Amino acid sequence: MSNSPQGSSVVAAPQGNTPGGTAGKTFFGHPRMLANLFSVEMWERFSFYGMQVIMLYYLYFSVSEGGLGLNEAAATGVMGAYGGMVYLFAILGGFLGDRVLGPERTLFYSAIGIMLGHIALALVPGVPGVVIGLVLVAIGSGCLKTNASVLVGSLYDQKDPRRDGGFTIFYMGVNLGALIGPLLTDWLRVTYGFHVGFGLAAVGMALGLIQYSLTRKRLPESVHHLSDPLSPQQKKKALFIAVGIVIVVALLVIFKLITPSNLATWVMSLVALFAIVLFALLITSKKTSAEEHSRIISFIPMFFGNMVFFALFQQQFTVLAIYSESRLNWNIGGIQFPEGWFQAINPAFILIFGAVFTALWTKLGDRQPTTPRKFGIALVLIGVAFLIFLTQAGNTNVNILWMVLILLLATLGELCLSPVGMSLVSRLAPNAHRVLMMALYFCSVSLGTVLAGWMAQFYSLETEVSYFTTMGLIAIVTGVIIFALNKWIVKKMVGIR
Secondary structure (H helix, E strand, O other), rough: OOOOOOOOOOOOOOOOOOOOOOOOOEEOOOEEEEHHHHHHHHHHHHHHHHHHHHHHHHHHHHHHOOOOOOHHHHHHHHHHHHHHHHHHHHHHHHHHHHHHHOHHHHHHHHHHHHHHHHHHHOOOHHHHHHHHHHHHHHHHHHHHHHHHHHHHHHHOOOOOOOOHHHHHHHHEEEHHHHHHHHHHHHHHHHHHHHHHHHHHHHHHHHHHHHHHHHHHHHOHHHHHHHOOOOOOOOOHHHHHHHHHHHHHHHHHOOOOOOOOOOOHHHHHHHHHHOOOHHHHHHHHHHOOOOHHHHHHHEEEEHHHHHHHHHHHHHHHHHHHHHHHOOOOEEEOOOOOOOHHHHHHHHHHHHHHHHHHHHHHHHHHHHHHOHHHHHHHHHHHHHHHHHHHHHHOOOOEEEEEEEEHHHHHHHHHHHHHHHHHHOOOHHHHOOOHHHHHHHHHHHHHHHHHHHHHHHHHHHHHOOOOHHHHHHHHHHHHHHHHHHHHHHHHHHHHHHHOO
């Protein structure tokens, strides 16, 4: 059965001399268009992680230290909710990419929104700057994420053995930006203050936008096509709904029904609702074939596994950030390093091991582990990583090498799950709803990210033993369950491993 969507060539399988084919010049053996998307995502992640690494500290540091003075629980809740909203807006990105603008134009306008958000954080002081900046960055990053991943997936045939390797190369671009951004912005934060750090994030995104503006014409015309365009009446209805949502949220904030302390709960509930709706729409759609229906069902356990993984992994921006600031000894060789630099450890490992995993999956070909088994391995690895925290329980002067070891295991798990997960979803997606299926994937990441902020309220020096034990065991048990379900999941995937 053909996997080309009707009425659109956005995700048509590339063959022969098309951009995704094997003929002509390549980018490390992959389609040349991958280099363009690699670069755009690198600069977007530079700005995104550069801002995020200092935002938590900005929220809970005292006013005398240049911060806003929120308590730690509220600050981590805000960060979790913000991270969750980034992935929630992936649904908006899916809608715009599928039915309004097309993936390429959605990505371009999203990048502009991200840049404006960072400018607001740099120039507008206090809470107003945080609200304006985080909302713009969340919308822009969410919309960009969905469509960038879809464009990468469009470069490969569903059965192309380079597919997972291509997503891993793309993921290395993400982490190159994620490595450099935190190092520079946190150094500027320590040296010149928070707003200068936010300003550098704005500059990084501006560079990415300029680069993309100069190269976007090299993409084929097909990336502007819509798989299921809205009619003029439907566009008016969608606009009316969007305005209504904005008004409702504004009223909830004005009447203090949404506050920093309960924001994570609101976002978590909303994302869970959207995930249920998306699953229902995809399964019941008349454009979903019986084969595609089976593939969507196979994604349900993977959805929950992905959620659990990111509930631990995204604690880099909540619990682990607090742990670094309050517990790690950053005086190395007589030099005091910024505490936010720990967030450069993970992307550094990605850059070191990403190429290894790319080569490994490519060399193994059909002999590589199935995707469910990769997910199971990832969950066990990050579970073990959290259990390692128990070796330093009660220690208030922890050697940085312990964090390096923990993040090494978490990174190896990430490489088994995150780029592979995006690749999997691009193959499982129904022909008529490819971008929405990617949005569903990001819903699982969103739920995990919100949980990473919400669960931080239960962490403290006194509760760390029970906290890290619970986190680690939940991940390990989930991984074992998915590993055990491998045969059933692969069968439901209908020809996809």
